Amino acid sequence: KGIYVKDISALHNAIKNAKPGDEIVMANGDWNDVEIRFVGYGTEEQPITLKAETAGEVLIKGKSDLKLGGEYLIVNGLHFNTGYSPSSAVIEFATSRDTVANHSRVTHCVLKGFNKPQRNQTDLWVLFKGRHNELDHCYIAGKSNRGPTVRVDLEGNRNIKNYHKITNNHFGPRPPKGGPSAETIQIGNSYTSMAPSYTLVANNFFERCNGEVEVISSKTNFNEFRNNVFYKSEGSLVTRHGNYCTVDGNYFIGDENSEQIGGIRLIGTGHWVTNNYFYNLKGSIFRSPLAVMNGIPKSPLNRYIQVTDVVVAYNSWINCDAPLQFGVGSNIDQKEVLPASEIRSERPIRTLVANNLVYNDTGDAHPIVAHDSLDGITFKSNVIDNQGVSFPYESAFEQKDFSLSELDENLFIPTEGLPDVALYQGFEFDQITEDLFGNSRKGKNQVGAVAGKPERKPELMDLSKYGPDWYSLISQEKMPAQKHSVGSAAELETAVREAQSGDTILLTIDRYALETPLKIDKKLSIYSKGEKKATITYNGPSKTPLFEMNPKGELVLESVILEGNSENYAFASLEENMSSLYNLEVTNAEITSFDYVLKGYKHSFSEYNQFKATLIKDCNNGIELAAEDDDKGDYNAENLLVTDCRFENVSRNVIDYYRGGYDESTVGGNLVVTNSSFINCGAQEEDGILINTYGIINVAISGNTFKNNQVKMVARLWGAKNNSHSDNVIENSGDLVVEQNLPLKLMY
């Protein structure tokens, strides 16, 4: 017991000799480039443990990973920190196809920002194989490269009926990836969607898990999702493939300001959705609080199985917009453009919606949205307080007048006036014995997720309940931000290099002449101190940027004039190794004489690019975010906002924003161009389109002036998606065209 090891060879030696009951203790400090292979055979009573000398003070760094194989192994207290896996997973419950781990556990560990150098390089952070393994009390955040954060694999009989448990973890923020394959948890895949899985995901906190449309993608059978908190996570819990899953007692907490935060999206057969609490969710259609999808007739394995035999009972929706949506994804109107095997024409059948509760502070005109007929859905004993506002399908929910009170942060329960509605006794409803809080429903049963006021608050927002006990997010806080005044080009360069993330740099003289790029790899604000804008001239080599946007670079630039030499760039991402996203906010600036204003290279990604009240003039190219040309659904920026700007004499790629590959479930790409003018642009535009938005889902072009632009089209919008235009003045600039359906490559 207590075998103390200081390096990887001692560690592997200890592992080799470990007997049931042994505890191997890794010395505190940095462990660089370690590929830990933890193979051993413990017993239920006497597992073999690998633990940190002090929990959290063993730092795994560099090209490192951990693979487990054998029986009854425990890993405790490791901190994966600034590095990445040299293999396809950081932590894997297998060392080879045949040597999987069983009955093993990774607990009280941290994985943070352990990203592959580039977002297209795929890995998993935790890969489950074998059976009866656990991931619990871990903090896992910041994955930005391709691949789910946690995946359960079921290929091979060793990996089915796995009964894995993923519990009490804190899944911290995962930034949007800009394309698919960025789930927080994925259980199986379409090729194993027939496998019995029995994975349990319970009591976890999912905080802003924004990687893609699916926070959890359940793709196998008999999985259970219980008592998790989904906090402002821009995605949904989706039963994507597989059937007979249980979604019980979860909290879905939204935000007025985000339409991206979803709830539960259902595909397939036999799921039970009970005792869930939905609050303040504003997502719609695919991201509705409850999205029950349409299926494809005789669906291919990797598409949409019809919803049948689903039960939705005893859930509460509080102040959500249009919370219950059925037939989501119905696209019969696309028959002409999509192959028959893509037409979701099969509406939900044999589906029961009973004993649910909806409450709206302000009446909702559409609490139930039917994208197809509701004739396959039976509504029983559902209650709504819609403030008297009537709505379609009113027979589905009985209007009642009751009131709520706040039990806890983000948690409202009915306290007064909830009528004693006769509950519907569906098949096996006798097995729904507890409510959202795990309290017995007996004797006080009622509609909705909560049966009576509980004795104790659930304290769902108490973050100390989730993740490792040794790891406090509060301790991670940054030093207070500082301001740096710079009076020369050299001072500016030094300040950019040495400032702390969050600092501000003030430009105090009129002109700074730079010859080399400024590397932006942290959060920085740069602006002119006085009323007059300072000028930065950049004479660096051709194709180099004045501002080189690095991973995690966040630049706010205000009241500055940028001048190039017509061969170099104002802003660009790195050409490679963009392991994380960058953000850019430019206000009240003038940008002239560059080859490119902004160039986003392939595999780079920005969450926000904003240009406001800025003049862009005499450049060869404008803003180009169109390097993801694989047509696999990836794209270079989540948001591009152009407001109150003036583009003058920009020869091509004035705005070029591209997303290729048809994937109807993604909502990504947001372009707003408003109150701006475009004059004498596009002279050398090869595509003939001034603002090229091919494949971008959300486009709003309004209040702009287009004058004397030498193009065929100002823009070609995608009518079937959320593309719109209004109040534009177009003069000698071609047309603004809307096409209902654009031809797109299918991704799968």
Next chain:
Amino acid sequence: KGIYVKDISALHNAIKNAKPGDEIVMANGDWNDVEIRFVGYGTEEQPITLKAETAGEVLIKGKSDLKLGGEYLIVNGLHFNTGYSPSSAVIEFATSRDTVANHSRVTHCVLKGFNKPQRNQTDLWVLFKGRHNELDHCYIAGKSNRGPTVRVDLEGNRNIKNYHKITNNHFGPRPPKGGPSAETIQIGNSYTSMAPSYTLVANNFFERCNGEVEVISSKTNFNEFRNNVFYKSEGSLVTRHGNYCTVDGNYFIGDENSEQIGGIRLIGTGHWVTNNYFYNLKGSIFRSPLAVMNGIPKSPLNRYIQVTDVVVAYNSWINCDAPLQFGVGSNIDQKEVLPASEIRSERPIRTLVANNLVYNDTGDAHPIVAHDSLDGITFKSNVIDNQGVSFPYESAFEQKDFSLSELDENLFIPTEGLPDVALYQGFEFDQITEDLFGNSRKGKNQVGAVAGKPERKPELMDLSKYGPDWYSLISQEKMPAQKHSVGSAAELETAVREAQSGDTILLTIDRYALETPLKIDKKLSIYSKGEKKATITYNGPSKTPLFEMNPKGELVLESVILEGNSENYAFASLEENMSSLYNLEVTNAEITSFDYVLKGYKHSFSEYNQFKATLIKDCNNGIELAAEDDDKGDYNAENLLVTDCRFENVSRNVIDYYRGGYDESTVGGNLVVTNSSFINCGAQEEDGILINTYGIINVAISGNTFKNNQVKMVARLWGAKNNSHSDNVIENSGDLVVEQNLPLKLMY
């Protein structure tokens, strides 16, 4: 207890008042046109029983059915006899969608020939719904209309995880239907193929269950097939949809003379095939003893899921032809003619074949057949005695020399020289603890289904072990056949009407002049007594047949001359209500001056139509078996054999034999035309084809002479199927064409 009832209203009254433990006794005798609704709520200790006064002497007749609803019900000793269901099932474990039966049992009953009037009218004989129901010790035989004999339904959550038991039944002969939907047992369907079923089919005897290619079609998950005997049944046990089924300890007994008798055909994931015994099977490809299929990439729900994670262990193949076939159904070569979604290009993967045994009295050149690459299959510790004959993929099976002895009828086990091969220990092989006979493998484990000689014989062919104890097949035997000499037309008519099935009628005078059809509804032989052929002239109305083939009519006609009036028919089925098949054998006859020689109407079906050494002359039409024009895979005859015949001056439809609708798994339609001549025929043939065989799978045209037939083609054969021609002499009769791929309608 013991509530005695004599009619249906008393029965329903007794049911209404039944309490747990009650026994309702149906009086012996005929119960005509009774729709029994047995709804009640018994308990495990005190079920409610419905039983015959004397088992087997309660005869259910007419338009009758039995539906059960409730809990713990037992039905015992009924005999369903000469009638048919007015509903979609004869026995159903439900009375409505919501009122299903649970924990209920139908035992010691007989269902025989309880067919709907016409084969296209669909029903089930036993329809399972609910959970935990049983069908045991029943004798069920002779279904000839459309629909599986027994089906388990899983639509709706009440019907999943059903744990039904189908045990100890005797499934007697089911004749070929001539098209799909004639399984003996079907469990679920493609739309419920994701549902957990857990149906057990055990200890049954399947005797000549020849309805279609699937004797059992398993279409849901976790079903078990144990210790059944498949005796000369022309079809296979197929895991058609659904996954993770167990096929353990079954006997598959074949026949040298039939290539239709199959074994196990596998589609999908996770099936375990263990301890099975295959004897004397001659089926190939889809009907091989073991057919492991290729799948379709991302298969639609109703097509072919790839085989993955399948285990085939401890099975024995004794004197089977090419017993192990992999990649069955591979049709990459049909890419040009079939849609991509029909191309089975995905070969089996992660599949293990271990500890199996093959024995061949005569060496087999191809004990393993690879229709695609075997690279996804692992072979371990398999043994073959192939009499030293080498074969492809020889590394998969080790050649050893050992000998067998006959333990029991149709049952051979290795007794001498079986080497002590090191058994392969696959994942979870420790759970294969017993052999074919249920004896422990411990201490005497070896390859193959049998681990050591058992103390007792299994007596699998002892039919008294299956079906009701009161029902003996021997008692069903017929009276001895008689001969009737007929000296006038009237005597002939009387003899045909009054003869017993199996009797013979001798024509003693030269000429019989008939004005009305002879109804053939039993087995009859008719022939001329002397050397000289008697003549039957038929002057009945136009479009009526001299011989009206009724359900179960079997006519053997020899040495007779038939003469019509050019407007009537020699032979025809009934126009409707062909509830069962007919057979026809014509030898040494002359058939002249009819409108049709043979006309098979829609929904009629014949297993054998044979014309031998017969002259067919001066008829408007010849043999037409082409009335199934729905293109759903149905056809009018299983076999049409024309040998040593002469067709002269037959204007059209000389031979017209049709099957429409593409269904690659069916082998049906067999045409042999040999050693015959066709002279001056086809003058009015609209299709331009003399012998029209569109869609027929097996066609052999050989040794014939075609002379002066006014057609474009003698025949157009289907190259991709088993169509062949040889040694024909063709003169002034168009071409005999072979097309590799005929355009066909997809059926699904």
